[in-house]
Amino acid sequence: MAITAPSITDVIFDFCGVVIDWQSRAALAGRYPADLVDRICSDDDEFGFFDYEDRMDHGEALAEVLPVVERDHGRRIADIFKDYITRYDDALVRLLPGSEQLMRDLKAAGYGVWGLTNWSRETIHFAFEKFPQLEDILDGTVVSGVERKFKPNSDFYELALRRFGINADSSVFFDDTEKNVAGARAVGIHAFRFTDADQARRDLISLGVRI
Incomplete structure (x- = not known):
């Protein structure tokens, strides 16, 4: 007798790169010399801004990171x-199309x-202040910097499932980073790497989601 997979009931979204267009350069350009902005925002992360943000996403405060x-x-x-x-909302350019x-x-x-x-507890408010419709649409949000847990670690996904009161096998997760997609799959959540909303819609339909 064939086993039928549970129907999808819930969809979980990462924020930056999936829902929000985050661009660090947008918060720096025009305020500092262009060559310095290029160096800060370069792929090799010369000044470590990504690493310092990552520490804040893990739960450290700005006052701890600045020294x-x-x-x-x-x-x-x-x-x-x-x-x-301090002006992190300037990096939140728009909601992705x-x-x-x-x-x-x-x-x-x-x-x-x-x-x-994965977001700092000190700056997550900017997302909801700049895009208040998120508060209306989302049934709830779990933030790494608040919980001191972090994608792609299993305990962060498991915490979210418990907090939301939903099951892994009837949920879908979208993230723009492959390791975070793999982390979700490791705990039994259906997961896809996000490229654009049209592809995400097709991915959901492939699982029987009625949209």
Whole structure:
């Protein structure tokens, strides 16, 4: 006798790169020399902004991270990093095309719609202040910097499932980073790497989601 997989009831979205267009350069360009902005935002992460943000996403406070930035790169770079974090909403350029409508369509069709993000507890408020519709659409959001748990670790997904009151095998997760997709699959969640909203819609339909 064939075993039928549970129907999908809930869809979980990462934030940056899936719902929100995050661009660090947008918070720095025009305020600092162009060549310095290029160096800060370069792929080789010369000044470690991504690493310092990562520490904050893990739960460290800006006050804890700033002395490390100054030790590593000097006072000027530490001051720029502080300014960048203070004006973090400038890096949140827009909602990515089609993502809001996809979430609204899921909501209208009766699916649970949730957020799961690696984000600092000190800056997550900017996302909801700049895009208040997220508060209306999402049934709940779990934030790494608040919980001190982090994708792609299994305990973070498991915490989210418990917090949301949903089951892994009837849930779908979208993230733009492959290791985070793999982390979700490791705990039994259906997961896809997000490229754009149209592909995400096709991925959901492939699982029988009615949108």
